[in-house]
Amino acid sequence: MSRIVGIDLGTSTSEIACIDEGAPKLIPNTLGKLITPSVVHIGEDGTVLVGEDAAEYLFTRPDCTFMEVKRLTGSGEVLRAHQKDYSPEELQAMLLRYLVGCAETYLGEKIDRAVITVPAYFTDVQRRATTKAGELAGLQVERIINEPTAAALDYGLANLKECKNVLVYDLGGGTLDVTVLELFEGVIDVKASRGNNHLGGKDFDELIMCNLADPMKDERALMRLKKAAEDCKIALSTQEEYQISLPFLLTAKNGKPVSLEKTVTRTEFEQWVQEKVVSTREPMMTALSDAGLSPGDLNVILLVGGSTRIPCVKKLVEETLSAIPRSLVDPDLTVARGAAIQAGLLEGSISNTDLVLTDVCPYTLGTAVLHEGVYEDRLLFDPLIPRNTTIPTEKSRLYYPATDYQTTVQIRVYQGDSSNPDNNEQLGDILLTGIPPAKRGKEPVEVTFAYDINGILQVKASVVSTGGKVSTDISTTGVKPKPVLDLSQWEKAEEARHYRPAIRKAEKQIAFGNDEAGELKILVQQIKEALLLKEGQQAEDLRAELLELLEDMA
Ligand SMILES: Nc1ncnc2c1ncn2[C@@H]1O[C@H](COP(=O)(O)OP(=O)(O)OP(=O)(O)O)[C@@H](O)[C@H]1O
Ligand SMILES: [Mg+2]
Structure with missing residues (x-):
């Protein structure tokens, strides 16, 4: 069997790792670096550049250079370069292909199997899209694992004897994940995950941008401003103020060049981002209470992701949990290391330890049922898999067609916690036909939700009396807006x-x-x-x- 690599496919940066003599090891890219910017450039002739080489083109050719593609995963959006359309998955595949190519050169062998990480709070659709990207890159995706869980694996392998309650706070470039888990002599038991798929360092950059300048159309100027904003943000993690200097940023209507010169202080920056930073408190508290714990029960808090280097982010975690978080040695590399450990567990290259991992489904999944009311009937959300159920899991329930002699039922699949299905996200639906006509309440239909170890949902339905079945992998192209x-x-x-x-x-x-x-x-x-x-x-x-x-x- 060929080797399996572990890949952290990040919003801002990506990393690839493997197991070498029983321990995780990061693999350098063609430039000898362990961290690759998640940037793809497509040339006029279709040549693809990835990483730092691609990032050079962000300023000169922003029209065919793509960054932060991960936030579009599974959205069904298309990106255009040279009159050609690309799906986010195709661009992610180019990134994956590059990383795998680096590994093939470094290891001197062909690589076609991978473990890829995703934010714990990624939806079913986003997970499928990530798997698709892997397949487009010619990879067999052996497992999709959650990023904070990967970080926990990395920590767990290094601290096999510990018995502790751990909270992982992962704030990267585009996503926030909070995961609470129990570590018990090598058993990593994830209790709860919560997060926000649209919150990360890039939002802080944007806040700096809109506080510095009015919205602008000129893409090149916009890219320069974005880069300056990120540099400013990073600098303010270690210094009190930062001087932004962007000469000849724009050309005014009168033809004169406009420059941007401004000093930003840490206090200003903290005011701008305060609301977003504070919004990460809710996921921490909810994950804790879903896990049945209070802050005092935590023994270890792990900070993962580049944005946890921001002092006011660290401070908020500290204040919320009344404890001092432990910064990992490598907040940027730990997720890829964990992915490699998962790969090693699958391929048997770290079999001498008793590392065991359980994970959870972060969303409540269910269907809609008709409830008879006195004045009117209404559709209610009927949860089958409550959020934070340990996975894999399979739940079945019997339903009855709502009217006499009904021979088909449409089973809608939702994700969310509202009792009103309309407030939840509809993932798709399946139609079960061939129900023998009967009086209402006589012909049971069995609906089964199966949530696998990769976090992917399959829904099955069958007519109990005839055994007639349908099953479906819930929509693969993106959550359709409610039609x-x-x-x-x-x-x-x-x-x-x-x-x-x-x-x-x-x-x-x-x-x-x-x-x-x-x-x-x-x-x-x-x-x-x-x-x-x-x-x-x-x-x-x-x-x-x-x-x-x-x-x-x-
Ligand atoms: N010293 C620093 N201070 C503040 N922000 C930083 C620092 N270093 C990196 N960042 C920010 O961290 C983010 C990148 O972090 P990371 O590489 O962990 O994210 P990612 O894994 O690509 O994203 P995600 O996990 O959300 O998909 C960027 O927004 C970057 O600007
Ligand atoms: Mg990350």
């Missing part, structure tokens, strides 16, 4: 012509009062929905069912 469907527009759908005869026939029967069970109505409605949502296969299945029903009635 507001105007069913009256169905005839505008591409394939409408093909469905028109069956729908007309059914609607005639409904108008004649031949649809007591309401089955025709539901099918017609669902066909229209499927057409509007361009779900061809589903529409076709429903049409077959409708035709069958119409034939039975004739």
